[in-house]
Amino acid sequence: MPGSKTKPRVKDMEIIEDKKLIQLLMEPTRAKIVFDYLVKDAMTVKQLSEVTGKNPGTILHHIQKLKEVGLLFEERTEITTTGIVQRYYRASAREYRMGISEMVQATGDDATKRLRSIITSLSVYGIDIPERQIGEAVDRLTALIDRENEISSRNLIVNEVELDRLSSSERGDVSRIIRRFALEEDSQYRELRDSWHAFLRAHRTGASNNV
Amino acid sequence: MKNASVRIILDDLKVSFKFALKNVISYILALFGVLIISGILLVFVAILIFVPLFFGVGIEGLIFFFESVVADPSTGFANILVGGLAIALPLAAPFFVAIGALFGMGREIVESEGTSAEGVFTWYKKKFFSLAGGGLVLFLVVLGPLILVILGGVAVFGIDFFNFALISSGTASTMNPIIGAVLMIWFAVSLGLLSMLFPAIIDGYSVFGATKKSIRLSITYFDRVFGVWMAYLLILGALILPFIVTAFTMSSFEPALILLGSMAVPAILFLIFIFMPALTIGLTRVYMILTADDEYEEHPQEDTSGPNFIGGL
Numbered sequence: 001m002p003g004s005k006t007k008p009r010v011k012d013m014e015i016i017e018d019k020k021l022i023q024l025l026m027e028p029t030r031a032k033i034v035f036d037y038l039v040k041d042a043m044t045v046k047q048l049s050e051v052t053g054k055n056p057g058t059i060l061h062h063i064q065k066l067k068e069v070g071l072l073f074e075e076r077t078e079i080t081t082t083g084i085v086q087r088y089y090r091a092s093a094r095e096y097r098m099g100i101s102e103m104v105q106a107t108g109d110d111a112t113k114r115l116r117s118i119i120t121s122l123s124v125y126g127i128d129i130p131e132r133q134i135g136e137a138v139d140r141l142t143a144l145i146d147r148e149n150e151i152s153s154r155n156l157i158v159n160e161v162e163l164d165r166l167s168s169s170e171r172g173d174v175s176r177i178i179r180r181f182a183l184e185e186d187s188q189y190r191e192l193r194d195s196w197h198a199f200l201r202a203h204r205t206g207a208s209n210n211v
Numbered sequence: 212m213k214n215a216s217v218r219i220i221l222d223d224l225k226v227s228f229k230f231a232l233k234n235v236i237s238y239i240l241a242l243f244g245v246l247i248i249s250g251i252l253l254v255f256v257a258i259l260i261f262v263p264l265f266f267g268v269g270i271e272g273l274i275f276f277f278e279s280v281v282a283d284p285s286t287g288f289a290n291i292l293v294g295g296l297a298i299a300l301p302l303a304a305p306f307f308v309a310i311g312a313l314f315g316m317g318r319e320i321v322e323s324e325g326t327s328a329e330g331v332f333t334w335y336k337k338k339f340f341s342l343a344g345g346g347l348v349l350f351l352v353v354l355g356p357l358i359l360v361i362l363g364g365v366a367v368f369g370i371d372f373f374n375f376a377l378i379s380s381g382t383a384s385t386m387n388p389i390i391g392a393v394l395m396i397w398f399a400v401s402l403g404l405l406s407m408l409f410p411a412i413i414d415g416y417s418v419f420g421a422t423k424k425s426i427r428l429s430i431t432y433f434d435r436v437f438g439v440w441m442a443y444l445l446i447l448g449a450l451i452l453p454f455i456v457t458a459f460t461m462s463s464f465e466p467a468l469i470l471l472g473s474m475a476v477p478a479i480l481f482l483i484f485i486f487m488p489a490l491t492i493g494l495t496r497v498y499m500i501l502t503a504d505d506e507y508e509e510h511p512q513e514d515t516s517g518p519n520f521i522g523g524l
Contacts, residue, residue: 045322046323083222
């Protein structure tokens with residue numbers, strides 16, 4: 001009976017905390033497929049093969065893996081004039097974030113190195129954090145992001161039908177306003193944010209290193 | 212889109228043969244490669260089977276087993292049949308996987324118009340156990356009832372049942388025509404019911420899930436699945452029947468046999484390198500059409516994205 005089923009809803013944002021999923025997405029081609037293309041629009045194996053330069057078989061294997069874990073779904077199927085049957089795949093969310101703690105557990109040194117690199121790179125904005133305090137900075141940032149992810153992953157939408165009627169840019173704008181509002185409402189988040197900002201302020205070039 | 216008509220079945224055939232021809236080089240290379248791999252695996256499986264047997268029952272035991280099959284099939288017929296199957300099935304497994312891997316290539320073609328010879332090895336490796344399991348299910352469902360009937364008949368009536376039931380009282384090479392016809396119908400129906408098995412395994416289903424899916428699809432969309440399956444069987448029949456008929460009716464007429472011999476090689480090449488790929492492409496294509504989620508209610512299409520007013524986060 002046409003119209004009897006509802007297509008899986010594309011979520012605004014999804015936090016990935018499962019270590020296996022994080023490891024799955026660490027593979028560069030899979031990461032590219034999801035984060036660069038399928039979060040924005042539905043695409044076929046052929047289209048993905050063309051934009052990534054990988055052969056269709058490789059893309060199909062990645063698609064199947066991602067579909068198995070629920071990160072992708074089949075949006076629609078079309079038969080072309082040449083007779084091929086194209087399936088359009090779409091990511092389950094428009095934006096993904098990975099839980100920092102789980103990412104560190106899943107990838108070990110890689111995630112830690114990346115976090116340390118982010119902290120040292122703040123120097124380009126005039127914030128110099130000495131080597132001995134990088135660990136502390138990583139801990140503060142991780143706690144802040146974890147809390148932010150926890151709040152942002154809550155379903156704040158009260159009218160999903162209306163949401164579907166919005167244009168993608170409107171949807172993005174209202175989503176950001178509400179997510180920011182929800183964060184500001186949370187006292188634990190505010191505390192972590194203030195502490196992090198104080199830490200940054202203390203290491204701004206010319207400022208005292210004591211926090 | 213999902214139901215059959217003569218035009219749709221003809222379209223299915225046309226598209227599958229067109230893509231089989233277009234990708235013939237990939238299929239030739241893939242088939243050679245996959246046969247070599249299967250051959251190597253067959254040797255490996257044979258070693259796994261026969262080396263323990265050699266050390267377990269000794270060379271005399273093995274010789275006795277094979278001699279008992281050749282010399283006196285009435286002795287322990289059921290044991291020989293079951294024992295023979297226990298050895299034959301693992302040996303056949305690499306070839307089941309090879310056939311299944313061709314469906315993987317078919318899937319690549321149906322979704323993206325192209326494939327590569329090396330693609331077959333990826334399917335062979337990644338879906339090895341599922342495809343081997345699929346082959347086993349196919350074997351058991353298609354031949355299982357037949358084996359049970361033979362075993363039951365032999366148990367009740369003795370080995371004479373086998374001779375009378377399957378082979379007429381004439382020469383041993385002449386099969387009872389009624390049994391022959393029943394067998395052909397059974398093969399056509401059971402293979403038709405499982406024609407969506409390998410496409411479903413390639414689509415990510417487990418062996419059990421794929422079996423259920425195949426049977427459900429072939430019953431729900433009987434006209435489309437059996438329509439296209441029978442069409443391939445008719446092509447196969449048209450390809451091999453002239454050889455059988457000529458061999459039986461004109462076996463003493465030398466020019467006919469020479470003509471038959473000269474036609475045999477191109478026919479076999481067509482069968483392996485065009486017909487078989489076309490069959491895998493056609494069945495995969497039908498599977499994908501039948502499993503398309505066209506029952507979903509339509510959501511508005513994504514519009515083109517504009518600039519964001521609210522940044523951050």
